[in-house]
Amino acid sequence: MTADPAGNGHRRASEPGRLSRALASGRFVVTAEIGPPRGADPGAIAKKADLLRGWVDAANVTDNQSAHVRLSSFAGSLLALSAGVEPVMQLTCRDRNRIALQSDLISAATLGIPNILLLTGDHPRFGDHPDAKAVFDIDGVQLVWTAATMRDQGRLLSGRRVDPAPHWLIGTVENPFSPPISFRARRLGKKVAAGAEFVQTQFVFDLDVFERFMAEVRDLGIDHRCGVIAGVGPVRSLRALEYISTKVPGIHVPDAMVRRLRGVPAARVADEGMQICVEIIQRLTQISGVAGAHVMAFGYEQGIPEILERAGVGPRPDHAAATEGSGRAG
């Protein structure tokens, strides 16, 4: 993977982060997720970071996930940095117009957040304030394009100069399982054309559909320009299965997996869910063009090391490097 999708030969002004180096090295990368607290608890992020340090290359800090109010992803990313876990700051178009988005992007770069994940975001309809104004001034693709332009051309959407230009690794998301399925690889291609350097996918539970998606990604040559990190996670109860199948938009759980989880005694569902997750990661490591796995653990962060260990992808090599960002937020 190259870190220069624009092909304009510009060298990065700032040091590439750990995730950027891991993707460039070609080894299987691992990312996870840190959901910020709903409350002014300064220790909440560090507690989750402690569970992940050394096991992941970077951790996403979500931006008011599912449109529920939380500590901001910006503050959460700074806390993760000081806790020694490299953050991927998520930023959505749901709550901010183009002025606020570009401002937050400059702020993130200024305070040393090395990775950003840019997305359209869930509609407020799913959140705790369905009466809120849905902003969506620009869309996720346009946000990726805007960030790449700020970094590579040193210009804002208005055309005005940003000096010095901000630097981050630009990520995005894609859902290979949502109709129109035959358009999803091309849609990712659009984001890569706009400047995305890595992508994290929706949960991969249906490997057949995902393999077809990856074949298209390879045909379009996208995997050489963009690190494809596949979303995974352990479904540890039938209630969780019900929740993700019906309440969370865009997650597809194939019948075979439902049968497998329902087929074991209630006490063993958690183990079976972990086992399925491990098997999926193992399969992913065999798929050409897959750069890594993104573990979303539904609040079971303490189980992530076990999953990774059993799947044969942990702990991270050159772990000491994980703490080099320490104290920058201080």
Next chain:
Amino acid sequence: MPTRKYLDRIGAVPERRHAGWPTPVTPSVPARTLYRLHHLLEPNPVYRRLAAWLERNPTANRLFTAAEERVKGTIFGCRMCGQCALPATGYACPMTCPKQLRNGPCGGVSPTGMCEVHPDVRCVWLVAFERAEAEGRTEDLSLLQRPIDHRQWGRSSWVNYWQGRDEGMWTSGDGRRQLPIVQRNDPSEPS
């Protein structure tokens, strides 16, 4: 199909739809017809003069804009963003997407193709994809659409089109890296 009780609980009952959450519209006219009709609208000296005249005559412009709203509202659910993307979206209007996405469907489209915000309505981008695909126009959907100019809401997109203000709305698809920046000259403001 989601039950009425469910729609009620999530605040998405069809009769109580509101302008705050746009609702996807499947156009009532086949894409093929519209691709053909588009030629009739292409800018020419007569249209350019008409557009310039309309902009000098507020009353005529209001009537013209109202007529455009009537026609496009009926066929596409047009919301008068004033910068029409229809020729590049299989003639399905992306501004009827609750997130007003200009660059393709979000990841929340249900397995049956329903909108995540209005689960009883088909995703407008899925409709756009199917219409474009049927006419061999899927390449259009790979063009990068630039951010829209929110000052154009309520204005005639036909007048804007004939005046050449739409030209930078999407990339040309020539493979070169292009910028999202649009040079904007607002006709109502001194430049």
